[in-house]
Amino acid sequence: MNPPAADSISDEVCYLGADPLDTALADRFGFIVEVPAWKSLNQEQRRAVLADQFSGDHPFPIALDSLLEQARARLEALQKKRHYDIEDYLIMVSEELVKTGVVLSTRRMTMLYANILAVHAAAETLEALKEKKTASADWSASAWTALQHSLPQMAEGSAPEPVKLRTAHLQAWKLMQTSADTAERVLLSIADPVERALEAVRRSKTLPPEVLGNAVINLLSGAAEEVERGARSVAFYLATHTALTLPNTALAALHETLSGILTPRTNYIEVEDHHKEFLVALTDKTKEVENEEERVIEHHAMNLAEWVFEQTRRIPDSKRSQKRFKELLKQFNKALAA
Numbered sequence: 001m002n003p004p005a006a007d008s009i010s011d012e013v014c015y016l017g018a019d020p021l022d023t024a025l026a027d028r029f030g031f032i033v034e035v036p037a038w039k040s041l042n043q044e045q046r047r048a049v050l051a052d053q054f055s056g057d058h059p060f061p062i063a064l065d066s067l068l069e070q071a072r073a074r075l076e077a078l079q080k081k082r083h084y085d086i087e088d089y090l091i092m093v094s095e096e097l098v099k100t101g102v103v104l105s106t107r108r109m110t111m112l113y114a115n116i117l118a119v120h121a122a123a124e125t126l127e128a129l130k131e132k133k134t135a136s137a138d139w140s141a142s143a144w145t146a147l148q149h150s151l152p153q154m155a156e157g158s159a160p161e162p163v164k165l166r167t168a169h170l171q172a173w174k175l176m177q178t179s180a181d182t183a184e185r186v187l188l189s190i191a192d193p194v195e196r197a198l199e200a201v202r203r204s205k206t207l208p209p210e211v212l213g214n215a216v217i218n219l220l221s222g223a224a225e226e227v228e229r230g231a232r233s234v235a236f237y238l239a240t241h242t243a244l245t246l247p248n249t250a251l252a253a254l255h256e257t258l259s260g261i262l263t264p265r266t267n268y269i270e271v272e273d274h275h276k277e278f279l280v281a282l283t284d285k286t287k288e289v290e291n292e293e294e295r296v297i298e299h300h301a302m303n304l305a306e307w308v309f310e311q312t313r314r315i316p317d318s319k320r321s322q323k324r325f326k327e328l329l330k331q332f333n334k335a336l337a338a
Contacts, residue, residue, distance in 0.1 A: 193222030213250035
């Protein structure tokens with residue numbers, strides 16, 4: 001497949017064969033190999049490309065069919081075993097990739113697993129060829145090679161920055177090698193963002209700030225809609241803002257949503273007449289609460305409901321956000337007290 005055209009190239013000079021693939025189609029290709037452009041080659045490589053066209057055939061020093069059979073046999077042997085470390089790595093690298101904006105499908109994750117085994121089988125075959133004996137290739141190198149050439153985003157024109165991709169790989173590999181009972185490993189094994197954040201709060205006294213912060217970022221980024229994101233943000237803030245110290249990255253993630261919810265309004269919300277009764281009732285309910293702690297909760301619930309209404313213009317969404325906020329607040333308070 002032709003690679004997507006660079007953003008700097010206009011439609012007038014771009015031919016259709018270079019169009020990015022859509023997500024569904026890109027996700028069907030096992031390996032995605034990018035052929036380097038001329039501008040990315042160094043002087044020596046450019047000279048080699050220019051001269052090679054006149055060099056004739058390049059016969060392989062050994063029978064290629066035999067080499068492929070050896071690699072295939074190694075791959076089949078690898079596929080018959082469970083590779084728990086690689087499975088752990090895949091779970092962790094998927095989480096690290098999310099931080100870079102890369103989300104992989106279940107199908108792609110299974111492809112990546114198969115690709116790592118295939119690359120490793122090929123690497124061991126080549127090592128054995130050079131050493132004339134049984135050789136053991138580097139699993140980390142195999143995982144890195146497979147990861148670089150298995151992301152469908154490469155064909156979609158939205159590939160992550162190489163540095164971020166490398167960082168995600170190294171971090172996941174490092175975590176995989178740590179003890180399985182470490183706090184960070186335990187948290188990463190929890191797929192649900194809310195449950196992971198709750199566990200992080202329970203362990204907050206012993207967790208490194210960065211690990212706690214990552215759980216908070218995951219909590220917010222994992223929300224599929226405004227109602228849920230707002231409820232999670234306000235509930236976590238109200239339960240923990242006087243008890244936990246978060247890194248700046250997590251504070252920034254919270255501020256992104258909370259600034260629109262908790263900042264005092266300087267203008268009125270324009271609403272239709274049939275919506276006014278609900279919004280007025282929110283204010284009245286807050287005033288009626290005598291207990292100070294409960295009044296604070298109702299005040300935050302009111303602000304959240306108004307913010308959600310501004311986002312969706314639907315009263316059912318506002319009511320749902322209030323209910324969800326109070327559910328989450330109880331859970332975070334309980335986790336903090338554990």
